[in-house]
Amino acid sequence: MSLPRMVGVFGGGRMGSGIAQAFLTSGSHVIVVEEGPEAAERARARVGDGLAKGHADPEALARLRTTSDPGELRPCELVIEAVPEDAALKAQVFALVEKAAPGAVLASNTSSLSIGALAAGLAAPERFLGLHFFNPVPVSALIEIVTGPRTDPALVTLAQEWAAELGKTPITVADSPGFASSRLGVCLALEAMRMLEEGVASATDIDTAMTLGYRHPMGPLRTTDVVGLDVRLAIAEHLARELGPRFEPPRILRDLVAAGHLGRKTGQGFYTW
Known part of the structure; x- marks a missing residue:
């Protein structure tokens, strides 16, 4: 197995817990760091629920540790923010992680920065480097590997193997x-929002145009609801500053x-959920 034996995930929310679940299911040991003991326990419960729903090996949860101490990341070979x-x-976060695990590969799950x-x-x-996972992580088929100007090419090859x-x-x-992914996805979603705003069609009909007409698994407005409107807004504002x-x-x-x-x-x- 080319996967790291020990993986750290800094942040145990929806994305972090999904990333942890993916590595646990594939055989790695995972340490999830959260901001406090209660948040760490919630992260453990979130990952446990995901593993149960995915009918994972019962041993997978035993390979998980959650903590509020970044120092516990020291044995990790890979840490994903x-x-x-x-x-x-x-x-x-990266200042803390690099100090705690100086030998680890560091990756960001950022979707736009x-x-x-x-x-x-x-x-x-x-x-x-960037390792951009997609929501929901356990069933999404894609990982976007983003190379920085100084990323070692050998690390990119390794990430592709992971x-x-x-x-x-x-x-x-x-x-x-x-x-x-974010540039294209946000572009489509923003135009769908403008169409809704202008009364071109309902949210359902706009989404159906893409699911049935273009075979998208989910329409752009429903996808925005799943991702989070606040997340989409932050990304759009960033892209507007950078791209116009x-x-x-x-x-x-x-x-x-x-x-x-x-x-x-x-x-x-x-939509109403």
């Missing part, structure tokens, strides 16, 4: 705003987020 899309927060910028504060940027061991298909993209006004978030998105309607996680977004 899975905290919210905030560059300053991610930089703080610059890998080169995130690596700027690292002592060993050649051991850093993706295959996880049963996923990797694509490799250069560091650029939104990479390939074609990524400017529509008013309907800003209004829904301001009202606390963030999609599936709050029970209301473009």
